[in-house]
Amino acid sequence: MNSIDMSVDFLGRKLVNPIVAASGTFSFGMEHSEFMDIEQLGALTVKGITVDEKIGNPPPRITETPSGVLNSIGLQNPGIDYFIDNILPRLSQYSVPVIINISGESVQEYCQIVRKLENQPIFAIELNISCPNVDKGGIEFGTSSQSIYNLVKTVRKATDIPLIVKLSPNVTDICEMAISCEQAGADAICLINTLKGMAIDAKTRRPILGNIVGGLSGPAIKPVALRMVWEVSRRVEIPLIGMGGVMDGQDAAEFMIAGATAVGVGTANLVHPYACENISLQLKDFCRENNISCVSSLIGTLKY
């Protein structure tokens, strides 16, 4: 098979392929442009941004675990005004669709950021309601379907920019949270963020992370993520970005088969700066080897 159509339609736009750089693992994108052509990404999600600058949690903030990584970065970022004035103009020189991941300590803060993003050259806003590494904001919105509904509904009224909601796996029923997002007017759902975890040094009896607990990502969480993407895809109509432990093209195909339209790559970027590009090429190889002419034909095709 000569030509394989790797594009997917997502939020009214044709992405060149389904691979999306996941928030917090690709910085603001330009750093990676030294290693790869970032225009070859389906989309690029920037590090989580808050109203004011955040210095993040005390070190150590990242540690390896068997088949994964625990991080407790704590949303370190320069704040929305600095981002809009100094980073976004450079990033928007590239044709890659840019997704802005945002966090707030209150509904008002989310709306404040969203209003500042109005008329900026961005593709979509991703509401991070799932960060396990901050005391206030993030995950506290993401573990109750009522507070998710209230937040998304209020932000929806504040903007017409496409809204993606990023869900936490640290809940009993992920479908309940996803349905609330859809009912409140979200355009898409991104799942999953990291699973809460911790690491201990038995000799010193001390936690390894400065924040004591952190979020687990990487191959260790892939089965959980696949299960959640599959469950949610059967309960909502809006498209999904599936992620969690995607390390190669076959992993990406699995997420699409489970029901994701696009596939996020996070921890793999920490292992290899070319990860997104490699995974996209491997996904194309997977299609070629399996006589698939359009990658989008994989979406939601689990046989059971």
Ligand SMILES: Cc1cc2nc3c(=O)[nH]c(=O)nc-3n(C[C@H](O)[C@H](O)[C@H](O)COP(=O)(O)O)c2cc1C
């Ligand atoms: C170091 C690090 C920082 C992260 N920062 C953010 C963030 O700022 N906002 C967010 O929504 N998710 C953040 N995440 C979560 C990832 O975007 C992704 O949802 C998660 O790691 C699962 O995908 P993976 O297994 O491919 O890494 C971060 C993950 C890591 C490893």
